[in-house]
Amino acid sequence: MGRPDVVAGRFALCDPLARGATGTVWRAWDLRRGSYCAAKVMRQRDAADPLRFAREQGVRLTHPHLLTPYSWAAEDEHVVVASPLVAGGSVHALLGDYGPLSAELVADLLDQLLAGLAHAHGAGLVHRDVTPANLLLDATGDGRPHLWLADFGLAVRSGEPRLTGLGTVLGTPGYLPPEVLGGALPAPAADLFAAGQVAAALLRGAEPDGDAELPDGVGSPLRAVVTALVAADPAD
Numbered sequence: 762m763g764r765p766d767v768v769a770g771r772f773a774l775c776d777p778l779a780r781g782a783t784g785t786v787w788r789a790w791d792l793r794r795g796s797y798c799a800a801k802v803m804r805q806r807d808a809a810d811p812l813r814f815a816r817e818q819g820v821r822l823t824h825p826h827l828l829t830p831y832s833w834a835a836e837d838e839h840v841v842v843a844s845p846l847v848a849g850g851s852v853h854a855l856l857g858d859y860g861p862l863s864a865e866l867v868a869d870l871l872d873q874l875l876a877g878l879a880h881a882h883g884a885g886l887v888h889r890d891v892t893p894a895n896l897l898l899d900a901t902g903d904g905r906p907h908l909w910l911a912d913f914g915l916a917v918r919s920g921e922p923r924l925t926g927l928g929t930v931l932g933t934p935g936y937l938p939p940e941v942l943g944g945a946l947p948a949p950a951a952d953l954f955a956a957g958q959v960a961a962a963l964l965r966g967a968e969p970d971g972d973a974e975l976p977d978g979v980g981s982p983l984r985a986v987v988t989a990l991v992a993a994d995p996a997d
Contacts, residue, residue, distance in 0.1 A: 767792070768841050769834035772800045779851070779894065781912055784842075791832075791843060798831075799847070801914070803840040822884060826877030828897060828909040847909055849898035852959070856893050861966030861976065866906070868983050870896075871960045873908040878956060881910075882949040889915040889947050891955035892933045893962060917947055935969030939993050950995035957990025 767773045773790040778799065780786075789800035822829050832843045852870065855862070862870075874896065881888060890912060899907040915931050932941065938954035941947070958969050964976055964987070975984055989997060 768800070768802070768839045769836040771834050772798070772841050772843060774800065774802070781890075781894070781914065784914065786912075788846060789841075789843070797846045798843045799845065799911075801842045801844070801912075803842065803914075822881060822886070824877055824880040826873045826908055826910060827881060828911040829913060844911065847897040847899060847911070849900035849907075851894055852896035852898065852908070852963070853893035855898065856963060856966065856968070859966075862963045864964065864979050864983050867960050867963045870906060870908050870963065871956065871983075871986070873906075874910060874956050874959065875953075877908075877910045878949070878952050881916075882952070885919045886913075886916055887919070887947040887949055888913065888952050888955075889917065890932055890936075891952050891959060892936050893959055893968075894933075896959065938995065940995050948995065953990050954992075954995070957987050960987045961991060 771792050773792065774787040775790060775797075776788050778786045778788055781801075784801045784803040786799050786801045789798055790796075791798045791800075828844055828847065830842045830844050834841050834843070874891070878888070878891070888910065891910065895910065895912040897909040897911050899909070901907055932955075936955040936958045938951050941951050945951075960983075961975060962968050964979055975987060979987075
């Protein structure tokens with residue numbers, strides 16, 4: 762798409778931050794608020810996209826580890842969903858810059874992620890795309906890291922109709938559990954599997970490649986939690 766200077770008279774797109782399954786996220790200036798934001802310009806690929814947009818911009822959850830939209834705007838073919846801007850980068854960048862992380866840091870990040878997921882699941886929402894790229898960090902310097910789960914573009918509520926045909930799987934390879942790959946409907950257990958894969962990736966210093974082994978030196982409490990999260994049986 763051609764990049765307009767301003768979308769819907771409100772969001773001035775400055776520079777792209779990330780590209781995801783449902784659109785491109787820009788650093789943008791919100792003219793109404795007078796501040797920067799993360800503005801996702803939604804992709805229009807098929808007839809289900811307007812409903813996906815309606816779902817995402819309708820997600821309003823208040824939790825210290827969930828980053829959900831605060832506004833939206835549309836003009837012609839351009840649809841934008843705006844969220845607060847997080848300045849510390851993504852966990853994906855952290856993984857690329859530092860490789861394997863300490864068990865203490867991974868446990869801290871996993872604890873925050875699970876707290877956010879517990880709140881979302883309690884509200885009947887399944888995220889469906891828990892990956893390092895969708896986990897953002899505040900710029901805290903030497904302080905304790907603060908994690909945000911972002912990008913609810915694939916999220917669904919329990920009981921909502923699926924927008925893809927049978928045999929079509931949405932999500933990020935490596936973070937999808939066996940039951941979803943087999944055609945099961947989205948459920949909270951799928952997000953927990955993905956959270957475990959995120960933790961395992963941070964401990965190994967690499968994205969999932971089919972290797973389920975954790976590095977030596979990972980203590981038994983964290984090892985037990987991660988192993989349970991990535992169990993093949995969702996009941997586990």
